[in-house]
Amino acid sequence: MLLWIILAVITAASLAIVLRPIARTRAEDAGRAKFDAVVYRDQLEEIESDLERGLISEIDAEAARIEISRRLLSVNGAEVGTETPDKGQRKAVAGKPQLLVAVVCALICIPVLSLALYITYGSPGLPGDPHAARLKKAPAEQQIAGVIARVEHRLRENPEDGTGWDVIAPVYMKFERYQDASAAYKQAIRLLGENAKRLLGVAEAEALVNNGIINETSRKAFEKVLKIEPSYHQARYWLAIAKEQDGRFDDAAEAWQELLSKGAGEASWRAQVEYCLAAARARLKTAEVSNSKQQDAACSEGGTRPQRGPTAEQIAAAQKMAPGARTAMISQMVGRLAERLKEDGSDLEGWVKLIRAYSVLGKRDTAVKALADAQINFKENSDALRALDTLKQQLELGS
Template sequence: MLGFWIIAAATALATVAILGRVLLFGGSSDESTDAHDVQVYRDQLRELDRDVARGVLNEDDAERARVETSRRLLDADRRAQAAAAPATAPRGLTFAVLAAACVLILGGGIGLYSIAGAPGTPDLPLATRIELAEAARAERATQAEIEAELPDWAGPPPGADAEYLAMVDKLRAAMEERPDEIEGQELLAQHEGALGNYRAAHAAMARVIALKGDDAASDDYTKYADLLVLAAGGRVSPEAEAALRAALERNPEDGIALYYLGLMYGQNDRPDLGFPIWRDLLEGSRPDAPWVGPIRTQIDQLAAMAGVDYTPPAMAAAGPIAGPSQEDMAAAADMTPEERLEMIRGMVDRLMDRLATEGGTAPEWAQLIGALAVIGDTERARMIWGEAQTVYADDPDALALIDGSAANAGLASPRALDAGSEPAQAAETDATVETVDEMLQRLATQGGAPVDWAALIVALAAEGDTERARVVWGEAQSAFAAHPDAVALIDQAATDAGLSDPVGFSAPRAGPAPVPSQAPEALPGPDADDIAAAAEMSAEDRTAMIEGMVAGLADALTTDGGPPEKWVMLLNSLGQLGDTDRAAEIWAAAQDYFADDEAGLARVRPVAEALGIAE
């Protein structure tokens, strides 16, 4: 301790000595410099005279140099005299100021340290500091104690959908009656969290884990920990830490659990443990992983606390969203209808699982919504839409992308599933292995999912029947013209199969498609014989065949009327054919037909506006 006071006193005295030198001799340095400049310029004038005498300079050049040097000499002399002026200050006043400064520095330093410092406290070795930090972490506030300090839930956010809130109320009541229903408790945790009621959400998630017992997965514990942290205002409580460690025991690479574990160490004076967790997680993650952004904004501070000079890696661009490969499409041609449906469902389920556990980009959420709608799972698509709106509530650009995908998929509004309800399932079909001709016949008469059309196109191209593959491609684009996600999947399959362009009526491959508010049905397509014959038709004959199909639908609607979906389908088809005049006539007929049905007309209007024919 004595050594500390000796060092402190020596430092204070050195400071006073420096200050005294400045006060007593402050002008001497500048004065000396300016005096030196004066001497230099005088020497230069004498040197000019010698150069003229030796004939090195003529008189004119020497005179110009003398004028400039003399000017500099006068300036330097004025500065030297000004620098010497402060030295005339009274010496008594200077000593008085110096004495006051000494008292202020020495007395003020001792007084400040006695208040803010800890005299008599010995230095803490690293091991002791770590031991104290661990003791403080073990004794930190529990989840209940933290929540008791925070305000209670203020209720649903303003403007929340009344239908959605009513369904959440029903879900709560159902779980009070059936508390052992795992799926219902999972839904309750999800939707309580979406409403910001994190205490109720983590209570429901705790019930899920208790019901699952040893079958509880890493994802279950991660969701539980996430809700605990949110309920605690961002603090990682001992209960949340226990859940995180349970998640990492089951999956050591759980990114969300690792993020929160690093955060916990940072909050509890252990940056030496938190920093390497965040560093490894950041360097090993995709750039669009949900924890990358928060880590990047905080890791510099955590590294500094750990005593590490660290520069985060440059941000890499996110890669494209993965779709089915050419091999997947080729294999689908030999699958049964059930197997093909399972293939596309498996792709959708994998994307859904990844978004639920790791998060993702707005385009991936939009892709999932569109894919669910394409396979007929509209209820789950609407639920994902609602969840995506919650995730990107503060990102208008992302919301616009997601809402646009939902509208293109024909979804009217986002919603959540009721407890215990099951998503809509596609109808099962014959499970026998189809030949290409049988597949062609079935799609022409019964229709099918986009993956079925894609598989048929790939199969025809593989057999070398590229002309018929192009015709089927055009028909598939016609069938799904209002569904950009489906058209994109079909186009990708055709391109991978080596086809360049479709034949016949096809959706445009660039530019926005009309956005109906409900998913329209496909135009009634030609039968298998028509498709086969179309391959032999001229371009004019094929166009005439397609126009005949559209004209038949137009006659039926203008004569007998029909639901909004049929009118949307007809306007879409006329738009694809480029017949805007006829589309304007159909729009006028639709306005007359729905004169007393504002809701029906509202479902048709977006397509008319997209075609530029609405008033």
């Protein structure tokens, strides 16, 4: 808010500077001309007085008369004294339309041009970073931020430095600046060529920019990664997610199983893959049950209901994952919970988890919508409505 106030003040000051000379009316100019005419007439009288006293010659007096008369004519018009105050006022009125056009053009053009320049060269979408919050950051984080700033400055001066783009791209990923990471990886590929690491980076960054949704371009990039380097399990992970998103749960389950068979037993992502495999099998089982209203109501192979949320082991495993993979894992879990609640809205605990998850992820509008959906589902249950109202107050989701 403070930024826009400053911009408004700067714009007002700029307009005042530009419009000040324009705002002078013809009437003001006529008044000044009248004053100048009085001065020039006094000078003519002084010339006559000096000539009578012999202070100047007739030739000098005549030259001075001609010069002063010329100036007098220039301020009074073609004939000295012919312009009346009414005529000057009419000229002032006649000049008002031109003045109005000039003022309107300035009021429109200057803010629009300033805004266009700011959008082009500025960063209007950059989140605020108050000074107090910056002071609370760890020294190591501040040092890394300084290094990033120096590298960015060097890349602005030398945008053809492929090594610089290749170095800063994974740093952007670590700090969850996925849009910047995608652009950096693309620059590195353009300048240094493709390899498995760069292709994986740009595909993963694009997927995270799209909130975990894998488009056709990213899918092809992941497939190309595996052709170059089959040991890159992250690419298999994302391709399995893509199959789930396409509704191909049988293929997704097969991909999860293959990933488990290729990964080491102590792999940090193993718990998450096991969870995804169980969820895919549960969906396949549900699809086989006719007239089912609950997507998770079908029994798993062991006869128990599939896990509704992540276990403690899965949460611990998520803490060890890379930021990109961890974000994808959380998005998948929240997405599955939201999908299940669409099918079965009677799970109050599930609604509470979903609303809290959206709030933690910073998706306030989505959390408010989920809260409204939950209240509709429990409109006949006063106890549930009280619990939801308490949650609303805790998370400050009120209007």
